[in-house]
Amino acid sequence: MRFFLKLFFSFWFALMLIGGLIAWTANQLRNTFERELPAIVNRQLDVRLDLKRILLQEGEDRLREVLSAREDREEFMITDDSGRDLLGRSFPQAHDVMMKKFRDRHVFDPLDVTGGDGRQYRLWIHPPRPSLLKIMTGDFWLVLLMVLSSGLTVFFLALHFTKPIQHLRKTTLRLAAGDLGARYASIPRRIPDELSALGRDFNFMAERLEHLFNAHKQLIRDISHELRSPLARMRVALELIPSGDERSRDNLDQIGLEVERLDTLIGQILTLSRYEFLPPAPPADWIDIIGLIEAVVVDVRYEAVGMARRVEMDLCEEVIVRADGPRLRSALENVIRNALHHTPPQGGVLITVVKDQKWTIITVQDEGVGVPEGQLEMIFLPFFRVDEGRDRGQGGFGLGLAIAYQVIRQHGGVIAATNRLEGGLMVNISLPIAETLKE
Numbered sequence: 001m002r003f004f005l006k007l008f009f010s011f012w013f014a015l016m017l018i019g020g021l022i023a024w025t026a027n028q029l030r031n032t033f034e035r036e037l038p039a040i041v042n043r044q045l046d047v048r049l050d051l052k053r054i055l056l057q058e059g060e061d062r063l064r065e066v067l068s069a070r071e072d073r074e075e076f077m078i079t080d081d082s083g084r085d086l087l088g089r090s091f092p093q094a095h096d097v098m099m100k101k102f103r104d105r106h107v108f109d110p111l112d113v114t115g116g117d118g119r120q121y122r123l124w125i126h127p128p129r130p131s132l133l134k135i136m137t138g139d140f141w142l143v144l145l146m147v148l149s150s151g152l153t154v155f156f157l158a159l160h161f162t163k164p165i166q167h168l169r170k171t172t173l174r175l176a177a178g179d180l181g182a183r184y185a186s187i188p189r190r191i192p193d194e195l196s197a198l199g200r201d202f203n204f205m206a207e208r209l210e211h212l213f214n215a216h217k218q219l220i221r222d223i224s225h226e227l228r229s230p231l232a233r234m235r236v237a238l239e240l241i242p243s244g245d246e247r248s249r250d251n252l253d254q255i256g257l258e259v260e261r262l263d264t265l266i267g268q269i270l271t272l273s274r275y276e277f278l279p280p281a282p283p284a285d286w287i288d289i290i291g292l293i294e295a296v297v298v299d300v301r302y303e304a305v306g307m308a309r310r311v312e313m314d315l316c317e318e319v320i321v322r323a324d325g326p327r328l329r330s331a332l333e334n335v336i337r338n339a340l341h342h343t344p345p346q347g348g349v350l351i352t353v354v355k356d357q358k359w360t361i362i363t364v365q366d367e368g369v370g371v372p373e374g375q376l377e378m379i380f381l382p383f384f385r386v387d388e389g390r391d392r393g394q395g396g397f398g399l400g401l402a403i404a405y406q407v408i409r410q411h412g413g414v415i416a417a418t419n420r421l422e423g424g425l426m427v428n429i430s431l432p433i434a435e436t437l438k439e
Helices: 003-058 060-069 093-103 132-138 138-176 192-238 246-275 288-304 325-341 401-411 434-438
Strands: 074-080 113-115 118-127 287-289 309-312 320-322 348-355 361-367 413-417 425-432
Touching: 003 060, 003 074, 003 118, 003 132, 003 138, 060 074, 118 348, 192 246, 246 401, 287 288, 288 325, 288 348, 288 361, 320 413, 320 425, 325 348, 325 361, 325 401, 325 425, 401 413, 401 425
Parallel strands: 309 348
Antiparallel strands: 074 118, 113 118, 287 320, 348 361, 361 425, 413 425
């Protein structure tokens, strides 16, 4: 059955069921009121006779005093010969409606009384109106049955339609997080509908994406491996070539340098291809993140001295995280070296580490030109380069931050970049601390 027809008939049935329950409940409540009406009217008639007696025997002032003290005074009105109520009230808006409804019951006709001073008075009884609160209290189980029946009907209808959508949403989030094997397990239905077709189409899309990503990853690996073989042969050939004159040596050195750059690029591509499509999975090693950062900074400072730049640290006490040591070190080194390369001479890189109850937050700040706001998220994409300031002249291939992004994601962390108000870029890395991972 088409989803539209299923939705239409389901809600139509639900509305008819709820409407029927309301009509049946209203009829039951009306019957209850009709049964109670004679007793109410008899009480009102007795009260009216008492009020008449007080008027005749004790006068208008006493009647006004007695009537104002009664809790049920709103059920009665006494007007003088000018038509004004003794308590200064006006007739309720529903009075005329109720009088027309009970016009065949003459007990509600006004009672004319002549006082001891000869003035004419009229004693009115307002026909009783059903009190919803009173009726609901008296017929609690009847009202409860109506509420529960209608509520359960709507609940199961909503569950029937939203459950497969929620399941599809969770599967979509898994796929977006990198789990290419995520598939929508459709709920068996006697008659397929649009939701079932949507689930099948989603699975087809997921299979195509998985195939394309795997083919892409395999292509990168194959090309990288194929390129490494001729590069290795070129290295050997360079070593076997006679040194010759100084110009020849310079050319050979330049060729060797470019070969090394290509080899480094291929290595980074292979590293990125290993990390890119793996779902997050906490590693098993316990790592002191402070010690790891200090070890990275020791290596980076050798390079910083030759570049007339400095690397400073502001670290907290020991912080233990669950991590793959070599991979995490590589990610941190990529971020720190990236900051160093984009800091001008005589400038510095500042590395800070703070922690809260659940996260270790590593911040790497440089003093470069920063990144345009619209490209802050794009710097973690492979081979992405910013046009201004942070270009190829700074070295690198545009893969360092992409590798760092994938490594941090593998560790259940988050990496993001923002521009500093003072100028430069600030990269924030958040890693879950050991206690959080144990939970």
